[in-house]
Amino acid sequence: MFRLGLIVNPVAGMGGRVGLKGTDGADCLAKARELGAIPLAPSRAALALRVLLPVKDELCLFTCPGLMGETAAVEAGLPFRAIGLGVGPQTGPEDTKEAARRMAEAGVDLLLFAGGDGTARDITEAVGENVLCLGIPAGVKIHSAVYAATPLHAGEAVLSLVRGRRPSRRLAEVMDIDEEAFRKGEVRSRLFGYLPVPADRRHLQGLKSGSPRSEAALQKAIAADLLEKLKPGALALVGPGTTTRELKRAMGFEGTLLGVDAAKDGKLVAEDCGERELLELIAREPEGNVRIIVTPIGGQGFLFGRGNQQFSPDVLKRVGKENILVAAVPGKLSALAGAPLRVDTGDPRLDRELSGYTKVVTGYHEAVMAKVTA
Amino acid sequence: MGMDMKEKIRDFHQARWDEPVIFELSAPGERGILVPEGGPLIEAAGKKALEELPEGMRRETPPALPEMGQMRVLKHFLRLSQENLGADFNIDIGQGTCTMKYSPKVNDRLAGSPKVADLHPLQDESTLQGALEIMYRTEQLLKSISGLDRFCLHPGGGSQALSGIAAIIRAWVDDHGLRDQKDEIITTIFSHPSNPAVAKLRGFKVITIYPDPVTGRPDFEAFKAAVSDRTAALMITNPEDIGLYNDRIREFTDLVHAHGGICSYDQANANGILGVTRAKEAGFDLCFFNIHKTFSTPHGCGGPGCGVIGAAEHLVPYLPVPLVGFCEESGKYFLDYSVPKTIGKMKDFYGVLPAVVRAYAWIMNLGAEGLLEVARVATLNNNYVFQKILKMKGAGAPPYAEGEHRMEQVRYSFQKLKEETGLGIADVQNRIFDYAGHIWTSHEPFIVPEPFTIEPTESYSRDELDEYLAILERIVEEAYTDPEILRHAPHRSVIHHVDHDYLEDPKRWAITWRMYRKRFDGYFQPKDA
Known part of the structure; x- marks a missing residue:
């Protein structure tokens, strides 16, 4: 059985459609909701999960309650196990970090997460270089190299792992963008850290770069x-x-x-x-x-x-x-x-x-x- | 019933044999040929030959070669040959940059005739006049095709020819006392990667120029910034692997000459320019052709090929030896070792003669007009396929030189297919075997995402080009509607799915049987695990 962890940051990407260039911070999220933003990340995650339907019997999917994972799993039609995380109606970075730590304890073979740069940052903070990770791009800002090009690419990458591919790992950059500045039209970023991702040139980087x-x-x-x-x-x-x-x-x-x-x-x-x-x-x-x-x-x-x-x-x-x-x-x-x-x-x-x-x-x-x- | 000529999709199934490695078939004591006893005289002579070998070269145990009867050997190799595709089987246009064209069988007959095949490389020159004449005449043809002054037909392939060119540049630089000053060679990212490789091999530093994102041609401003008195040489391909001809090439070569450097022309992709442009007029001092590509001799699976090196007058004294000379006085051809500053020999004896014979026959058959026609038809075929692929769902070409035609090949991209289905060129490659096709993923130099390169050459009819396009279209359609069939492909081929992870991990390689036995048990079970 392949042990797959899934964390969805439901608020990731909400600011994008309503022109907020990001959704970091509670005030901003409230504003996004006011402007009519709806959670997009669960559907993006479901797109990736759907690719895994042919191997659902070889898969043990661990995920978080509600919009943080279950919704996507249900939408994709994949059976899952809850990791017993209690979350309030409004989830935040602390929930992402706690979920990541629990996934690590559960010994997942891969931690799949849907979000943006902020989500990758939280995961890095929680589990560092210990767990093999892969991001489903769902956020407004994707400057980190831990994300597959599209949700479908993420799905294909996981599918090949479930089917027994054992690629080596590489450390991919997690970038930290200053959202305040980004809203003013400046991109200020710094290198926050690294997450291990599967060295899968077919799905993560295309055939563009070497092994x-x-x-x-x-x-x-x-x-x-x-x-x-x-x-x-x-x-x-x-x-x-x-x-x-x-x-x-x-x-x-x-x-x-x-x-x-x-x-x-x-x-x-x-x-x-x-x-x-x-x-x-x-x-x-x-x-x-x-x-x-x-x-x-x-x-x-x-x-x-x-x-x-x-x-x-x-x-x-x-x-x-x-x-x-x-x-x-x-x-x-x-x-x-x-x-x-x-x-x-x-x-x-x-x-x-x-x-x-x-x-x-x-x-x-x-x-x-x-x-x-x- | 044959295939549906309208749909053009074959109901194909490759032969599949779980044929063991030949070493595993060995039965001790079995023999293919029982060699007759030599008799006392020959045996005595043979013993002496062995005794004359230096001690360190004499092996104590016989080599562990497979021991097999003839019939078994025959079956083994026929089975393997059934698990193969190639230029004489499938529509082999997906191996861009390799110029897979038809090699007329009559030329094979010539090369295989006893007059060629039974020559011994140590025969006296006086008994080799016919072979030497063919080599001499081939050189005259190549001189006229390129405009350069002398050719050496020695190297066994394109990279070996390039390696010879780098050696000539090295020798020229050293000869002029410029070793400390001229230590850089400039190339472009879409030139063949062997160019920077051989430059490095000869101790030069390599500077690479990327294309201008709009024109697709090498960025001339970047080139200007790179050229200096440190420039020993420019080593460049034109047209480059993406199928665009650099029409400012004379400005490139002039600039290098102004700084006292040498210009070398990689003409491996010459199929679109035969009779159209020449190395000389473009300002080159050195060039090479792959006669096993452009001049229609089979590639022989990586060899033996024939890469010929051409040089302008001032670099002729550095060419590898022997050249083939002709003595007016005696009317005889001869192997000419009197090249004053030669870089030496590049291959044993005098190169790959059968390849030269085939190329000579091919060129003589076509004549100058025929060569130009080859370039025209190859370019026309390519642009036909180009227009079709641009309209294909999920496919496209990198966004430079928009609206322009291409030369004899194009590098394409399945990036859009990848974005829309999650499946890319590697998946298409796995599936195309099921339709008796082949497509190369042509990743080098890792710039075009999800790349493939199609080079139709002049050999194919529109009918066959349409068949290949129909296969590609079918696979693209499957990627959108039935991705699972691609993920598990090939289904009707020799094996299922090659896992590239193995190819990238030297720890998981075994490139000889001996290495395999040292490292693995059973089927690739590591011994140390």
């Missing part, structure tokens, strides 16, 4: 190339991401996955630095002795201004454009489908200066000449 194994190998190759580019004595300011994490490992330390770490000659100098700390570190170095190493964050190809705001305009100006090294696995560039890399430092003049063409390290002695725009 997770080759991705790991590519990241090691990129690290080797970057190491060669770092002259002895140079101060390296290494930005967040799994690609840059390999560089840190190659230098001999783990560092932070989400923060900016400073290193020199393979030794960690300072961990998880803020803007001020970076400026202090730079001030101690002779001119031209500092390198910034970044990888585009998320699916939109931002080099600066998303997930690494520590690299402020001041920091970037002092280090200088010529001392910025950009690295990315080829799949990340391909996923942009021809769109340029972006910079949004908050200083339009600096953004213009950083624009143009830049060499992006994509492997050992391999690079792509990529366009950067503000």
Whole structure:
């Protein structure tokens, strides 16, 4: 029997149709309801579940009461088991987290959840990297890489798991978007964490990117190339991401996955630095002795201004454009489908200066000449 | 009753044999041929030959080859051959970039005649004049097709030819004392991946250019930013794998020349440009053709093929040896090893002669006008299929170069099908075997989602193209109405469902019988588990 957990965040996506760009927070939800928003996520989840009908006898579906899961299971016609979670009429992030913890205790083979970036964040907080997860896209904001492209893709991915596929896992990014800013038309995001997802290139990423194994190998190759580019004595300011994490490992330390770490000659100098700390570190170095190493964050190809705001305009100006090294696995560039890399430092003049063409390290002695725009 | 010619969907079922691996069929002591005893003289001579082998090369136990009677061997391979599809069986247009065209059987006869097949590679040149003449004449034809000055017919395939080209670039750079300065090679993402691979192999750094999202051609501004005095060479395919011809190619080659670099033309996709454009006029110094693709010799399942390297005058001194020369005085052809800065030999003896014979016959049969007609019909066939697939539910082409025709092939996408049904190219691929078809998922370089590449070539009639399109349409329809049939496909093929996870995990591989026995028991049961 395949043990499948299902959590639906019923309020996910409610803000979208009524133009609220998200549904985080109780006030916003109330406003969405006022504007006539109805829960959409249960139906999206049911779309995915319906794909599983041919294997319903091989499946043990654990889910939550009401709109948090049962509704979708009933709509899809799948038998289910309740996990004994008591929820009020208005569910919230705490319910999602509690449900995720219980699913983990129940030992689910896969935790399927319907929601948006906020939901993925809650799941990450509750179960971290312990449970294999997969998202059904139902929210307004889907910047996290843990979601299948559509509910049908999610269904197909689960179906193949139930039928015995055993793909390896990969860590996918969970992004955290500031909804307040998003409503004002700004996208401010940071990397919140990672969730393990099945490395299923057919359903999660299409055939666009390489296998997770080759991705790991590519990241090691990129690290080797970057190491060669770092002259002895140079101060390296290494930005967040799994690609840059390999560089840190190659230098001999783990560092932070989400923060900016400073290193020199393979030794960690300072961990998880803020803007001020970076400026202090730079001030101690002779001119031209500092390198910034970044990888585009998320699916939109931002080099600066998303997930690494520590690299402020001041920091970037002092280090200088010529001392910025950009690295990315080829799949990340391909996923942009021809769109340029972006910079949004908050200083339009600096953004213009950083624009143009830049060499992006994509492997050992391999690079792509990529366009950067503000 | 034959198939319904209107519906064009075959009621097909492939032969299915649970034929064991040949090693499992071995019966100790069984023999296919009982070799007669040699007699004392021969035996004595043979003993001496063994004794002359260096000690480290002499094996103590005989190799564990399968021991079998003739009839068993014959059945084994006939059964396997029934579990196969190929250019002579099915409508083989789904293997884009491979140029699967008809290889006339009469050319096989020529290549298989004792005059070719029974030649020994160590025969004296004076007894090989006919074979050498064919090679010499083939070179003259290739020179006229490309405009370049000399060709070496040695390499056994396209990637080996490219590898030779990279070696020539390396030798040229070193020869000019530029090793520290010229260390970069530029390519494009839709050039064949062997280009960056061989560049890396020869110690160059590789810079890749992506296409302009509107025109689909390599982004010239990005290219300008990449070219510098560090540029050793440009290694590029044109038309690229997506079927678009880069009409600004001369600007690319001129820019590289202005920085003192070399331009190499990957002409594996030459089927749409025969007699239309040439490497010389596009400004290239080096090129290669796959004569097992464009010039109609069978691919032989990855080999033996024949990739020929062409060079402009200034790079001729670096070509691999031997070239084939002709001495006016004696009227004799000869193997020419006197190439001053040669990169050396690329293959034993003098290459894959049967492939050269077939290509020579094919070109001579068509003549210059015929080659141009090949390019025209291949392009026409392709654009016919292109227009049909653009109208097909769930299918489409990446959104560049809209409204333009394509050259001899197109990279398509089933992304829409995937979005609407959850099923994509991998599922279509599994199902198409049930209709005696084949479609390649052509993922490299992982840019076009749910990709497939169709290259109809000049060999196919409209009737057969329609049959292939009918199969695709049927499968797409099934994806929308009966997805379960695709998920479990193939149903009427040799095996059911290949699980790609295995292909991506080296721990689960066994590429030789010896490795299999070391790692696994039973049917792929790991020994350490």
